[in-house]
Amino acid sequence: MAKEMVAMILAGGQGSRLYALTDKLAKPAVPFGGKYRIIDFPLSNCVNSGIDTVGILTQYQPLVLNEYIGHGQPWDLDRLHGGVHVLPPYQKAQGSDWYKGTANAIYQNLSFLRRYDPEYVIILSGDQICKQDYNDFLEFHKAKGADFSVAVMEVPWDEASRFGLMVTDSDGRISEFQEKPKEPKSNLASMGIYIFNFDVLEKYLEADEANPESSNDFGNDILPALLRDGKKMFAYRFNGYWKDVGTISSLWEANMEVLNPESSGINLFDDDWKIYSRSSGKAAQYIADGAVVDNAMITNGCRIFGNVKHSILFAGVEVEEGAVVEDAVVMGNVKIGAGARVYHCIVGEDAVIGAGAVVGEHPEPGNEKNVATVGPGVKVGKNACVGGTAMVKEDVEEGGKC
Amino acid sequence: MLKNKHDAMAIIFANSYDNEVPSLVNERLMASIPFAGRYRLIDFTLSSLVECGIDNVSIIVKKNYRSLMRHLGSGRPWDLVRKNGGLNIVPPYAEKGIKVYNGRVEAVASIVEFLKACKEQYVFMTDSNIAYNFDFADMIRAHQESGADVTIAYKNEPIPYGFMNLQTTQTTDLYYTFDLDGDKITQINTNSKEYGPQNLSMNLYLIEREKLIAQIERAYAQGHVFYERDVLAPMLGTDKICGYEFKGYSARITDMVSYFDENMKLLNPENLNALFDGFNVYTTVRDDNPARYCSGSKVSNSLIADGCVIEGEVDNCVLFRGVHVGKGTRIKNSIIMQDTEIAGNCDIEYCIMDKEVNVASGKSIRGDKTFPVFVPAYKKIL
Numbered sequence: 001m002a003k004e005m006v007a008m009i010l011a012g013g014q015g016s017r018l019y020a021l022t023d024k025l026a027k028p029a030v031p032f033g034g035k036y037r038i039i040d041f042p043l044s045n046c047v048n049s050g051i052d053t054v055g056i057l058t059q060y061q062p063l064v065l066n067e068y069i070g071h072g073q074p075w076d077l078d079r080l081h082g083g084v085h086v087l088p089p090y091q092k093a094q095g096s097d098w099y100k101g102t103a104n105a106i107y108q109n110l111s112f113l114r115r116y117d118p119e120y121v122i123i124l125s126g127d128q129i130c131k132q133d134y135n136d137f138l139e140f141h142k143a144k145g146a147d148f149s150v151a152v153m154e155v156p157w158d159e160a161s162r163f164g165l166m167v168t169d170s171d172g173r174i175s176e177f178q179e180k181p182k183e184p185k186s187n188l189a190s191m192g193i194y195i196f197n198f199d200v201l202e203k204y205l206e207a208d209e210a211n212p213e214s215s216n217d218f219g220n221d222i223l224p225a226l227l228r229d230g231k232k233m234f235a236y237r238f239n240g241y242w243k244d245v246g247t248i249s250s251l252w253e254a255n256m257e258v259l260n261p262e263s264s265g266i267n268l269f270d271d272d273w274k275i276y277s278r279s280s281g282k283a284a285q286y287i288a289d290g291a292v293v294d295n296a297m298i299t300n301g302c303r304i305f306g307n308v309k310h311s312i313l314f315a316g317v318e319v320e321e322g323a324v325v326e327d328a329v330v331m332g333n334v335k336i337g338a339g340a341r342v343y344h345c346i347v348g349e350d351a352v353i354g355a356g357a358v359v360g361e362h363p364e365p366g367n368e369k370n371v372a373t374v375g376p377g378v379k380v381g382k383n384a385c386v387g388g389t390a391m392v393k394e395d396v397e398e399g400g401k402c
Numbered sequence: 403m404l405k406n407k408h409d410a411m412a413i414i415f416a417n418s419y420d421n422e423v424p425s426l427v428n429e430r431l432m433a434s435i436p437f438a439g440r441y442r443l444i445d446f447t448l449s450s451l452v453e454c455g456i457d458n459v460s461i462i463v464k465k466n467y468r469s470l471m472r473h474l475g476s477g478r479p480w481d482l483v484r485k486n487g488g489l490n491i492v493p494p495y496a497e498k499g500i501k502v503y504n505g506r507v508e509a510v511a512s513i514v515e516f517l518k519a520c521k522e523q524y525v526f527m528t529d530s531n532i533a534y535n536f537d538f539a540d541m542i543r544a545h546q547e548s549g550a551d552v553t554i555a556y557k558n559e560p561i562p563y564g565f566m567n568l569q570t571t572q573t574t575d576l577y578y579t580f581d582l583d584g585d586k587i588t589q590i591n592t593n594s595k596e597y598g599p600q601n602l603s604m605n606l607y608l609i610e611r612e613k614l615i616a617q618i619e620r621a622y623a624q625g626h627v628f629y630e631r632d633v634l635a636p637m638l639g640t641d642k643i644c645g646y647e648f649k650g651y652s653a654r655i656t657d658m659v660s661y662f663d664e665n666m667k668l669l670n671p672e673n674l675n676a677l678f679d680g681f682n683v684y685t686t687v688r689d690d691n692p693a694r695y696c697s698g699s700k701v702s703n704s705l706i707a708d709g710c711v712i713e714g715e716v717d718n719c720v721l722f723r724g725v726h727v728g729k730g731t732r733i734k735n736s737i738i739m740q741d742t743e744i745a746g747n748c749d750i751e752y753c754i755m756d757k758e759v760n761v762a763s764g765k766s767i768r769g770d771k772t773f774p775v776f777v778p779a780y781k782k783i784l
Binding site: 276279291297298300312314 | 438439440478669671674677678682683684685687689691692693694695696697698699701702703704705706707708711720721
């Protein structure tokens with residue numbers, strides 16, 4: 001059965017800049033916003049935009065991600081025709097290949113796309129926090145009669161040189177790319193979200209694969225080839241919230257922005273554009289007598305006896321009496337012992353912070369990007385100290401420092 | 403917890419003791435009464451059954467069952483979408499010849515043909531007014547060890563106030579206490595008014611399927627209504643009926659006051675842990691965001707579900723999913739059900755607010771500890 005548009009989510013990235021958080025799981029599976037994982041955002045956007053056929057291209061540490069996606073029911077993507085499919089690299093009659101690049105990953109799954117005979121394919125990135133209606137984007141693509149469109153964000157001119165930029169004419173047609181240029185000619189940054197006409201995508205992926213010199217990457221190879229051939233390429237301006245959470249500090253920052261939806265623009269409380277996730281199935285949260293909770297988001301299964309300020313607590317976190325949690329992102333099932341102090345940091349799933357331990361510190365003004373990180377499952381011993389810039393992967397013994 | 407398939411099926415009576423909580427069942431039935439912040443009463447029984455590997459579950463409903471049907475859907479949250487067994491909801495008139503039933507005998511009679519077609523060796527029959535974490539597998543073990551014909555779960559506790567208040571001659575809501583010799587039941591008492599701890603039936607029975615079918619067919623032909631009074635009690639001399647003492651935590655809803663109290667008891671973390679630390683308890687997923695505690699809010703000793711947005715003060719409360727508490731509002735000693743919105747500067751104490759109530763700003767609503775004010779669902783207090 002033909003589908004108008006099929007989505008392909010690139011979810012193979014290691015996310016090495018998330019350090020301990022992505023040791024055992026792919027970046028799209030990293031928890032976010034109290035009860036979500038990053039991939040919930042593109043998946044929910046797809047469903048809310050009416051796309052019911054989604055391929056997820058996985059490669060690095062796919063176990064958690066595979067289990068999380070399952071057959072897609074939480075996103076309403078368990079369908080008779082279409083639905084969500086996890087697409088790892090696979091063995092073929094003639095050898096097998098890891099995905100060599102973003103374009104090669106899609107190339108290796110052209111047979112998946114052909115099954116649905118789509119008119120359009122939208123390529124999404126599995127490591128961005130963004131609420132976007134892909135239907136609006138498709139309408140734009142159709143109205144322009146484009147072969148290819150890319151979603152772009154306007155960024156401040158003084159930051160433009162950090163991005164891949166699209167130089168366009170007044171109609172939005174792309175005339176040039178600049179990859180992190182010293183002298184930007186545009187302030188339209190690519191979000192890495194593309195719509196292709198499927199026939200164009202198919203043709204260029206096959207040509208790219210035949211070229212041994214190619215790095216098989218959309219940005220480096222496919223897009224320049226389209227431009228060279230004078231294809232109709234358009235930039236679609238997106239004005240909503242968008243954040244690449246590729247680093248510890250940007251992940252921390254995006255979580256903190258969830259706490260201030262009025263000013264940050266990332267509103268998870270929007271009934272018209274719900275973000276779906278797999279439920280933890282835990283009981284309601286308990287806030288004890290004497291606990292202080294101020295400007296925080298807390299999820300089912302938490303037990304709070306201490307103080308929680310300006311923080312996000314995922315499902316099943318326990319904060320014992322006298323503990324103080326401030327400016328922190330505390331992932332699922334973390335235990336924070338009595339009297340511990342947890343400041344300005346990210347604590348990975350299942351970590352244990354011993355009684356009286358100190359994790360992170362309030363940074364000096366200007367050093368907000370220093371975010372202490374405790375890896376998933378790490379045990380920080382009693383009265384131990386994890387410094388404000390520390391990234392901890394191994395257990396810290398009682399009274400230890402790092 | 404290990405999930406071993408057990409050779410048992412279950413029948414749940416969803417309208418049990420409806421008469422005792424009239425306000426709560428105005429648009430629902432006992433089984434779908436909201437409890438503990440994010441559950442319906444039946445979630446506890448269903449989850450324990452499923453966690454014990456019992457996945458052929460029939461739910462017999464009598465009236466007001468739309469809300470339960472909506473809650474259960476296909477049974478997916480409890481993993482009850484099964485090719486063999488799964489969830490089977492039996493409304494009145496589901497079988498030919500049976501009208502709205504009065505007692506358990508007529509209710510089970512309506513599904514006798516279904517029971518005959520099942521293959522499981524044992525049947526659990528249970529009411530739906532108790533929240534617990536129950537090890538059904540252990541009860542099967544006890545049943546097999548004692549060689550009983552019927553095993554009845556009970557709790558050794560005083561008869562609840564709501565039951566004591568029942569007018570024995572004017573109610574069809576019966577409750578039972580036992581006299582025991584070891585684990586053997588020697589006497590079944592109906593609507594006893596004894597004080598002090600009694601062996602109080604949980605109305606949870608275990609019996610071999612073939613035996614149940616025979617009992618029900620005989621009792622139905624003789625015009626009997628109540629399973630315990632008319633079937634079990636006369637069997638005491640000839641058959642072995644055993645008690646199975648449940649020592650875990652349970653919350654039994656017998657009237658409005660117990661509904662209020664049992665919710666409030668969960669504000670003691672010991673009780674909360676006792677109810678939830680065994681088997682997982684499953685319920686429908688609503689995709690609410692995490693609860694948001696805004697700057698300036700103050701929450702203490704409360705059970706809060708996902709989806710709540712709290713700007714005001716909440717003390718000694720149970721808030722269900724999606725409740726909104728406006729700025730300057732103070733809520734104490736209250737139960738607020740899902741999606742109720744309370745605007746700013748309100749003062750609320752000893753209230754049970756059913757779902758989707760709207761309270762305009764500046765309102766003051768107060769009940770008393772012994773008489774919480776009940777606000778029905780969808781009410782607008784302007």
